[in-house]
Every structure is written in structure tokens, then in C-alpha cells.
Amino acid sequence: xxxxxLIIVFIxxxxxxxxxxxxxxxxxxxxxxxxxxxxxxxxxGTDQFGRDVFTLLVYGSRQSLLTGIGSVLIGxxxxxxxxxxxxxxxxxLDTFFMRLIDVxxxxxxxxxxxxxxxxxxxxxxxxxxxxxxxxxPGYARVMRGQVIAVKSRQFIDAxxxxxxxxxxxxxxxxxxxxLSPMLVMMTTGIGFSILISSALSFLGLGEISEIPDWGYxxxxxxxxxxxxxxxxxxxxxxITCLVVSVNLIGDELRNRLDPRNS
Amino acid sequence: xKPLLEVKELSVDFYKHGNAINVIDKVNxxxxxxxxxxxxxxxxxxxxITSLSIMRLIDFNSGKITHGDIELSGVSLVxxxxxxxxxxxxxxxxxxxxxxxxxxxxxxxxGDQIVEVLIRHTNLTKPAAREQAITLLQRVGIPExxxxxxxxxYELSGGMRQRAMIAIALACxxxxxxxxxxxxxxxxxxxxxxLNLLKxxxxxxxxxxxxxxxxxxxxxxxxxxxxxxYAGKVIEQAAVHELFEQPFHxxxxxxxxxxxxxxxxxxxxxxxxxxxIPSLSELPTGCRFHPRCAYAxxxxxxxxxxxxxxxxxxxxxxxxxxxxxxxxxxxxxxRIIAADRAIAASFEHEQKQRLxxxxxxAIKKYFSIEQGLFKQNKKLIHxxxxxxxxxxxxxxxxxxxESGCGKSTLGRVLLxxxxxxxxxxxxxxxxVLRAPAGEWxxxxxxxxxxxxxxxxxxxxxxKVGDIIGEPLWVHESLKGQAKRQxxxxxxxxxxxxxxAYDRLPHEFSGGQRQRISIARAxxxxxxxxxxxxxxxxxxxxxxxxxxNLMQELQGQLDLSYLFIAHGLNIVxxxxxxxxxxxxxxxxxxxxxxxxxxxxxxxxxKALLAAIPLPDPTRRKTxxxxxxxxxxxxxxPTGCRFHxxxxxATDLCKKIEPALQRIGPGHLAACHYxx
Numbered sequence: 001x002x003x004x005x006l007i008i009v010f011i012x013x014x015x016x017x018x019x020x021x022x023x024x025x026x027x028x029x030x031x032x033x034x035x036x037x038x039x040x041x042x043x044x045g046t047d048q049f050g051r052d053v054f055t056l057l058v059y060g061s062r063q064s065l066l067t068g069i070g071s072v073l074i075g076x077x078x079x080x081x082x083x084x085x086x087x088x089x090x091x092x093l094d095t096f097f098m099r100l101i102d103v104x105x106x107x108x109x110x111x112x113x114x115x116x117x118x119x120x121x122x123x124x125x126x127x128x129x130x131x132x133x134x135x136x137p138g139y140a141r142v143m144r145g146q147v148i149a150v151k152s153r154q155f156i157d158a159x160x161x162x163x164x165x166x167x168x169x170x171x172x173x174x175x176x177x178x179l180s181p182m183l184v185m186m187t188t189g190i191g192f193s194i195l196i197s198s199a200l201s202f203l204g205l206g207e208i209s210e211i212p213d214w215g216y217x218x219x220x221x222x223x224x225x226x227x228x229x230x231x232x233x234x235x236x237x238x239i240t241c242l243v244v245s246v247n248l249i250g251d252e253l254r255n256r257l258d259p260r261n262s
Numbered sequence: 263x264k265p266l267l268e269v270k271e272l273s274v275d276f277y278k279h280g281n282a283i284n285v286i287d288k289v290n291x292x293x294x295x296x297x298x299x300x301x302x303x304x305x306x307x308x309x310x311i312t313s314l315s316i317m318r319l320i321d322f323n324s325g326k327i328t329h330g331d332i333e334l335s336g337v338s339l340v341x342x343x344x345x346x347x348x349x350x351x352x353x354x355x356x357x358x359x360x361x362x363x364x365x366x367x368x369x370x371x372x373g374d375q376i377v378e379v380l381i382r383h384t385n386l387t388k389p390a391a392r393e394q395a396i397t398l399l400q401r402v403g404i405p406e407x408x409x410x411x412x413x414x415x416y417e418l419s420g421g422m423r424q425r426a427m428i429a430i431a432l433a434c435x436x437x438x439x440x441x442x443x444x445x446x447x448x449x450x451x452x453x454x455x456x457l458n459l460l461k462x463x464x465x466x467x468x469x470x471x472x473x474x475x476x477x478x479x480x481x482x483x484x485x486x487x488x489x490x491x492y493a494g495k496v497i498e499q500a501a502v503h504e505l506f507e508q509p510f511h512x513x514x515x516x517x518x519x520x521x522x523x524x525x526x527x528x529x530x531x532x533x534x535x536x537x538x539i540p541s542l543s544e545l546p547t548g549c550r551f552h553p554r555c556a557y558a559x560x561x562x563x564x565x566x567x568x569x570x571x572x573x574x575x576x577x578x579x580x581x582x583x584x585x586x587x588x589x590x591x592x593x594x595x596x597r598i599i600a601a602d603r604a605i606a607a608s609f610e611h612e613q614k615q616r617l618x619x620x621x622x623x624a625i626k627k628y629f630s631i632e633q634g635l636f637k638q639n640k641k642l643i644h645x646x647x648x649x650x651x652x653x654x655x656x657x658x659x660x661x662x663x664e665s666g667c668g669k670s671t672l673g674r675v676l677l678x679x680x681x682x683x684x685x686x687x688x689x690x691x692x693x694v695l696r697a698p699a700g701e702w703x704x705x706x707x708x709x710x711x712x713x714x715x716x717x718x719x720x721x722x723x724x725k726v727g728d729i730i731g732e733p734l735w736v737h738e739s740l741k742g743q744a745k746r747q748x749x750x751x752x753x754x755x756x757x758x759x760x761x762a763y764d765r766l767p768h769e770f771s772g773g774q775r776q777r778i779s780i781a782r783a784x785x786x787x788x789x790x791x792x793x794x795x796x797x798x799x800x801x802x803x804x805x806x807x808x809x810n811l812m813q814e815l816q817g818q819l820d821l822s823y824l825f826i827a828h829g830l831n832i833v834x835x836x837x838x839x840x841x842x843x844x845x846x847x848x849x850x851x852x853x854x855x856x857x858x859x860x861x862x863x864x865x866x867k868a869l870l871a872a873i874p875l876p877d878p879t880r881r882k883t884x885x886x887x888x889x890x891x892x893x894x895x896x897x898p899t900g901c902r903f904h905x906x907x908x909x910a911t912d913l914c915k916k917i918e919p920a921l922q923r924i925g926p927g928h929l930a931a932c933h934y935x936x
Contacts, residue, residue, distance in 0.1 A: 154718040158779075161677040162733045163706035176723045259722050259766040 004248035007241055015062040022055040026211050035228045045230035047221065053231060056217055057238050063124060063213035067197040068190040068242070071131035076186045078132065079139025084178070086140070087147030088170050098144070101137040109134035113200055127200055131193050142185055146178040153177075180254050187250030191243035214239055265292040266335055266470050267316065267438055273329035274315050283543055285311050286494045288330065290569060290576075295437065296468045298461075300485035300502075302475055302517070304801035305772075306539045308494040309474045313440045316472070317357055318347045334438065353383040356431035360443040362423035366415040372399070372426045373411030379433040398429040403459060419890055420665075421452035428459065435467055442474045449664035449828065450872040451887040457484050457874070458885055476801060478521050479874030482506060483881055490514050493540055493550040500575035502878045510577035512555045512585055520802045521876045522831040524858065531813070532806035532835065538771045539801070549580065557581040618652035618688075619822050620676075620790055625649050625685035627671050631895065643895045645671040647846035648685075650921075653790075658816065658823040660837030660854070662830055662869070664891055668846040669826050673794045676824065677711050689790070707737055710783035714795035716775035720767045727763035730781045737786055748785065755818075756781045756811060773804035777811065784815060794826045809836055830873055834858060839927070842866045845902040846894055848921060852928040862924055862935035864907045901933065909934050 014021055023043070030050035038045045044053040086097035104112070113130035120126045150156065151174060159169050198215020212220065214235045221232030269291035275282040286308040293299045301309045314320045316332055318339060332339040334354060339347060359365040367375060376395040380386050386394060392411070399407035402425040415423055424444060431439055441460065445453040461484060464471055475481055481488055481502070488505045490498040490513065498511040509515040516535040537554045540546055549567050552558040561580050569578040579585070627646040646668040653659045661669045674680040676687055678694065686693050689708065697705040710733070713719040720729055731749045734740040740748060750760040756777045767775060776796065783791050793812070797805045809832060815821060827833045833840060840857050842850040842865065850863040861867045871886035889906045892898055900918050904910040913933050921931040 154713050154715055155721045157674075157677075157679055158711070158713060158719050158782075159721075159732065161679055161706060161711050162736055162782075163703040164732065164736050165703075168736075173721050177721070260768050 001248060001252055004245040007245040008249065011061050011065065011238075011242055011245075014058045015065045018059045018062065022052075022058040024052045024055040026051060026055050026059040028052070028055075035224065035231075037228070038230055044234045045228065047217075047228075047231045048224060053217075053234055056212060057214065057234060059211045060213045060217060060235075061238075063211070064194050064197070064215065064239075065242075066124065067128050067131065067213065067215075068194045070128040071135065071193040071197075072186050072189045074128065075132035075135035076139050076182065076189070079136040080143045080178075080182055082136065082140040083143025083145075084147055084170060084175065087144040088151060088166075088174060094144070097140065101140050104133070105137045109196065110199060110203070113196070114203070117200070127197050130200065131196050134196065135189060135193070138189075139182065139185060142181055143178060146181055147174055150174050150177045176257075179257060183250050183254050183257075187247045188243065190246050191239055194239055194242075264336070266295040266297075267291070267293040267472075268333045269312070269316065269330070270333070271330035272312070272315060272327065272332060274311055274320055274325050275328050276323075276325050278324070284328075284494065285325065285542055286315070289491075289494075289496050290499075291489060291496065293438065293470045293472060295470050296464065297486050298464055298471045298473055298484055299487045299489060300473045300475060300481040301489045301491060302478060302481050303491035304476060304539050304803065306493070306542070307491040309491050310442055311494075312491070313357070313442055313472060313474055316438075316440065317351060317355055318342070319357075349383075352379050352436070353434045354436050355438045355440065356434070356436040357440040357442065358424070358427045358431050358444045360446050362420065362427045362447075363415060365427055366423060368415050371412050371414055372418070376411075376426075376430050376433055379430055383434045395429075395433075398432055399426070402426070402429045402432070403455070404429070420448055421455065421890055424448060424452075424456055425459070428456075428463070432463065432467070436469065438470045438472065439463075440472045440474070443476070444473075445480065446475070446477075449891075450830070451664065451868060452890065453480075454872040454874070454882065454886055455888075458882075460484065477874065478517060478802070478876045482876045482878040483874040485878075490517070493545060494542060495550060495578065496569060496576075497551065497579070498575075498577045499569070500577075504575055506876070506878050508586070510572070510575065510582050510585065511551075511579045512557050512581070513551050515585060516554075517802060518876070520806050522806070522835050523876060524831060524834065524870075524873065526835065528835055528854070531810050534806040534810065535803040538773055538804055549578075557584055619655045619657075619690060620653040620824075621650075621686075621688040622652070622672075622676070623650050623686040623688065625672065625675060625687065626683045627668070627675055627680060628683045641895050644846045644897055645894060646675065646682075647897075649843070649846075649848045650685075651841055651848060651851060653822055653824060655789075656816070656820055656822055657839065658825055658837045660833035660840040661824060661826045661843060662828060662833050662840060663843035664828065664869075666845075666891055666894060667843040668894070669843050670794055672843075673711075673792050673824065673826050676792055677709065678706065703737065707733075707786055708788050709790045709792065710786065710788040711792040711794065712776070712779045712783050712796040714798055716772045716779065716799060719779055720775060722767055725764050725766060726758075726770075726778055729767065729778060730785055733782060733786045749781075752781045752785050755784070755815070771804075772800050773807060776800060776804075776808050780808070780811065780815070784819060784821075787819060788821070790822045790824070792824045792826070795828070796825070797832060798827060798829060805832065812836065830870065842869065845891060845897055847902055847931065849903065849932070850928075850930045851921070852925075852930075856925070856928055860925075860928075860936075862928065862930035863903075863932045864909050864934075864936060865903045866930075867936060868906075901931070909936075 028051060030046065033046050034048055034050040036042050036046040042052050046052055082097050086094040112134050116130040116133060117126045120129065156169060156173055159173050194215050197213065198219045201213065201216040217235040218232050221235065224231050269289055271288040271290060272286065273284065273288055274286045276285050289312055301312065303309050311320065314323060315327060320327065327340055373395055376398060377388065377391045380391040380394055381388065396407045396411060399410055404410050404422060404425050418426065445456050448456060457480065460471060463469060473484060485502045487501050489496055490511065492513050498509065498514045505514065506518065509518055519533040520535060522532060535554055540550065546553050548564045549562040552562040555562065559580065567578045567580050569576045625646055626648055629643040629645055631641050631643060649672060663669050671680060675682045682695055687695050694705045727746060727749050730752060731740065731745045734745050734748055746763065749763065753760050758774065758777050758781060767778065797808050800808060813836060816823065825833060825836055834854055837854050839851065839853050841848050842863065844865050850866050857866065858870065861870055868887035887906055892905055898905050900916050901914040904914040907914065919931045919933045921929050924930050924935050
């Protein structure tokens, strides 16, 4: 738990003050030192342009963190809202939302993201939005299922019989009892979002800046895997570290939210 | 004679997060062959753990046998390997559970599940096993066994499922049958049938039965010997007649006095044992019962009593002598039926004079179910069918009937949780079901409720104070200090410590949670409370505490109750008048004493006769009611009870009897009232 928080703090620090942590500039291309293995000078080695992989990771953390967390937050919130309304109201609203979600699910995520970025023009925000839309169905379905389960519990009847308005039943009774699975899904979703964003960058969507994000680094490094394993491996490790740490913190959060453990 | 099963000083620990908690401590138990031993005790006393340990199923429940031995016909079960014990399970020891729906595998047919056991433990071929399975189903009283073989558990009623479970358990004619609360989930009439079946089986196969129950009535009905458990220890053990005549342990004595009998004095408060069973992680020192015991001395507080033998029975108490020499308070059963009739007559007169608080007029509630691929078959479930009654101010009206009779649906209609198909509910003369949109909230103010499940009816994430204060917040927009002040007032009224305001519900026991529910119900000072099985989920000793509380509050706050329950003894104690429901219809209404003394409807009679009496000298010799309640989707013509009624004639099959006055304040819907 402590190491997880330390890792998160470090990654966030990288995202905010990369110039304080990175030993080089991400724009430095040292043509004399391309594809160098990790050494004292280049902690995690250099890539095909002679850039320091560690520096690239430090600078890339901002974009990765933003896409990862941003898309999960937007997609998760939108999905949770759809699921909450559909599950609680039921009947035609449920049918409406669920069929809409079926339609979204039937379009491949990449294609959907492609369409959205074409419509909105490329940019870092577009990637976040595109991924958010692609992950909404998953969250909406899980939330809906959870809401339906909680809705049938007797304390909901109890609230209704007292005359508690629907909005309050939804927000104060149902929502807090549905958060656990959403939290788990969102914490694992961050890594998934980072990987999708790399796929999108790879397709030329989103903004290709001089500073690649982790996903893009990973996919670029793949072609050098046999001669320079470090280019793809370290971004992969970075994503894993982030996901595992966020998961651990998510677990802890869920435990804290469980009334039995407080 | 060497006993069939001997449990010697058995201790079991549970492991949770690396900590060991001792759940049963040095339990001794003997069962002779052909004997029915009842193990009684409140929830959390370790009855189920003991039974699971005998089956060695405890290994799968993160439990571990840490001390002692279990011997089945001389073979120690504790030292057997997993393979060796699994050969014995089903063959020598079999088990039936409380919830037959969850104990049967839903994706296999009943037939497959019996055949599986037969093939595993005997060398029968598949067709032979099938034959045998049909015989078994027939033996346990399942009609049309060939058809049932091909059915899945969900297609069977609760009683039929329990019979199927028994058939599976009997498959290899085990020497010991462990029955863990096998009738708790069933209705009284079905319960009587199952108990009868178990007794027959014992006689036929000379099988031993370890019967676990919390109901002393059942124990009196079926047991040869009784073992009483409390907080993980056996505290008393005696033959059934001896135990009921003279308990040696104060806890047993308390349990016996907590039982609400059918001839108790209804004006008296119910006997209660103070407090509730301790949590196993916070056991008191010395005798585990001492904090609740009236006889406790300093010795009880420091030294733990051992189970000692005394004239063929055993008890673990330092004060047996004191208990024995205390003069027993024999309550004279007061039977004043004649006077009661006069009261009923004057009551009826009074009823005509004043406006009832609540009047239910011809309420119908039909649910439609759609079947088939294109929903072509619309069927109607007649859950509540044309029910009318009145409840006066300050009165308690009991509503009884078996599960599926529509009593809970009726309660839900009154709380406006279900929309009535037709009919009216007049509260102080105003129709609450058709209240104008603006009065939607206020119409819910005067009718409050207490539900059955003390765990499910409370939001686990809310603080106790917020739960109790929710109606104040909804109806009077009270917040912060103002709410706290009012909530603390009601908490004191129901006997909750106001310090509990900021705590969460999971810290409370079932009884305390039910107090929370009651506090919430009375927070707005309502006039009427619907209590749907409000005490059914509680242990006997706690049940009495809650019933007493509800009666006290009734006096203080001038409340009227609709008390919905299937436990007739409690209903009898608390109600002024009782209505009996069968298959969506109200079949009889009478004042309580009149109903119990002169039940007019044949269903009421059977229902009363089916209740197990806590008196081993008055065991039932006959079955009060055969068969099961028909499906409400397809109710019988004429009188709905005619399919099970012994007095039914052709008239009953054709014409439905109306609810008619047959005496002062006594209505019954029967062509031939008894």
C-alpha cells in the first residue's frame, strides 16, 4: 500500500515537473548513442533516435496519466449515470439506454474512436473523449446490473414506503451500495485506456507530438524488440506499475468504503 | 450399549485473516442408534458448526478441528483422509439443510441427483438406480414420482424440495441423518408433514437423527433426547420429558419460559432473557451465560462450570441446586371464554358506533405473468382477491396464513409499495390509494412499517441516527442538531443507547436492528404500523423482547398495528382480532380468544392443530392437513380450500362461500363452519 502510493506520487510528480526529474531533454537526439542498452549514463537505455528512454518516460507520463485517468473518469461517470437511470427506472428508459449501448458496442472501439476524432479534429482531448465513449457500455452494464440487485433489497422498499423521493433513493441509498464494482472496474480500466490510446496514436489519430506517450513508446519499441528489448519493456513496466498501484489503492478505497471495515 | 455416534470434547477453531476464533469448545454428544437427538440453541450457539464438524464439512469452511474426537460406530472420523471421509458421506452419514432450494443443484433434475448418489455409493446399474430413485421419491411422499424425476428443483414447491432432499439423504440408508433446521423455511402445515415423515423413516430404517432446531415446540414434538447449546458449549443434555419438566440450567429454563404457549395469559408481558447471545470473539469470563443469568454469583463470573452428570442427565451450571429449589411459578392458564364472548359482542357493538382507523374494501391485487416465446399466454396470479376488513383505533389486527397466501402482498398494498388492481384503502375515511399527486408524500406519513429482515431492511452504509432520522428528514426536513435531538428521543423510547447514533448497523445484533427499525417507524408519531413478520427472524429470547416493546409503545403512543405473521403463538399474544388468509382470500376473522377456542373454518382448525406444542406429553398423533396449497395462478373453483378440506362436498367445489357473520365479531367463509 505504501509503495503503491509512493509510485503514484512519483508518477504524478513526473507528470507535473518532468524537467526536474529527467536527466536530459526529450528532444535531445544523440545520434552517436542510438539503441544503447541501460547504463549509468542512460539509466534505461536509448531508443532508435538516441533519445534517453527514462527521459521519454518521465515526459510521456503527463499525456498517459491524462488519457488513462481522464477517459476512465469521463467514461465511468457517464456509464454509471446511464446504468443508474436505466437500472432504477427500468421499463422504457432501460430498454432505450440498453439498446443504445448495444449499438455502441456493436461498433468496434477503434472505428468509433476514429469517427469521433475525425469529427472533433485531432488533439489530446479528442483521444480522451474517443476512449471515454468506447468504454461507456462496459460501465453502464455493470452499473445497471448492480443497481437492479440493490433495488430489490428491502431497505429500498423501506425508503419508498416512508415517502423518500426517487432522486434521494437513487443518490443516497442505491449509489453508495453500487460503488465497489465500479471502483474495481475503473482502476483496472486505466491501463486499458493507456493501451488503446497507443493504438490510436499508432493509427495516426490524436496528436503526434515530439513527446510520445507511454503507449506510443511501447508500440514504437516493439519493432526493435529483438535488438533493443529495453525500448518496449520499460514503458510496458511503467504502465504495469501504474495499473497495479492504482489497483492497490482502489482496493484499499473499497475496503475503507465497506462499512464493516471502518 | 455403545452409541452410534460419540463426539468427545470436540473443539473447532475458525481462521479469519490469520486469527483463530474458537467457535465450539469441548462439545460432548452421544447418539444411540434409532434415537432422535435435538440440538437446540439460538443462532450463533454453534449448532450448525457441530453438525458440519461431524460431516467433516467444516474443512471447507475455513474451520479446523483442534481438539477431541468424533467416533461413528467405533471409527474415528477426525483422523480420516479426505478421500476416506467422502466415502462415508452420503453412505453412513447424510445431511439435509434448511434451504432445500440452495442445497439442490438447480441445473440437474431431481432424478439425476438421486441417481448420482446411488451410483456413487452402491454398485447399482443406471436403470436399477433409476428404479430405486422412484421408489425413494414415493417413500418420502412425492406424488407422481416418475414425473418428478424429470423435474428441476425450481419446478417443485418448498415442501416437495425438502422431501426430495430427504430422498437423496435416504438413498443409501445411512445410519445417521443430520437435519439442520429442515423445517424452518416451511409453513406449519408442511412442517408437520415433514416431521411426521422423519419419524416414520426413523422407525422404518432404525436410523439415528441429529435434529438441529431453535424451536422448542419441534423439539418437544420429535426428540428423544435434547442437547442445549449456548455460545459454543453444550450446557445441558437430558431426555425430552425430563428437560421440559425440570430444566437444570437457567438458560434452558429461560428458553422454556420464553416460549409463547397457546394458553398463555395475553395480558401478561412475555418472559424475556435479558440481553443477547455474546459474540464468539468477545466471550465473557467464567460461565458464558453469566451476564444474562439471574442466578449468577461471583463464582460464575470467574470459573467456568464443567458439564457434570447428575441422575442420568448433564448440565453445566454452578447453581443447579438453587434453580431446583426455587418454587416454580406456575401460571394458571386463564380460560375465560364466556367473558370473552361478551367482550367480543360489546366490541362488535362498538365497531358499529365509531369510524374505523383503517378500512380495507374489496382489495384485489393480480400480477400478470407472461409465458411462451411470444408472451401469448397471459396468466393472472390472484395474490389478493377481494379482501375487506377494518382496524379500529388502538387495535392490533393479526393476519395469518401460509406463505403464498397473499398476506405480505396485502401489507405492501397498504404501504403503497404495490398498486392495488382494484379496491379501496380508507385511512381515517380518506382513500390513500387514490391520493392526489400533491399528497403522495403526506399519505405515507401516518402509516409506517417494520419489515421482517433486520439485516436487509436497513441500508448498511448509513449511520444508525440517519436511518432512524430518515422519515424526519423526508417529511419535516430536519437536519443536524434538530434531527439528532428528535432521534435520540425515540432511541431512548425503544431502548437503544443514544451513543449508538453515529455507529453503523453491522455492529448491532438482529434484535437491536429490529429496535432501530421500530424507532424509525415511530419517529413521525404515526397512528398505524404494518409489521410484516417483524419478529419471525429473531431468536426466541429476543422475539419476546421486541413483542413486549411493541406492546409498550402501543400503549404510550396510541398505535394501531397490522401484525402479519405465520407464527400463530406470537400473533395470538399480541392481537386483539385475527384474520386468516388462504390463497388470496380472507377465510375467517374473529377476536383472538374466540378464534383459538372455536375456529370455524376448517383451514383455521388445521392451522392451529399443526403448531408444534412445547410439551412432549401432548404429541400429535395425526396429520392436521394433507397436501399443499394450490398455485394462486390457477386457484380451485368454489371454495379455494376444498382440495385439502376433509369436510368438503360438491357444494364447496361449485359455489364459493361468502364471508358471513357466524357469531359476535366472528366471520367465516365456509359452507359448513365447525
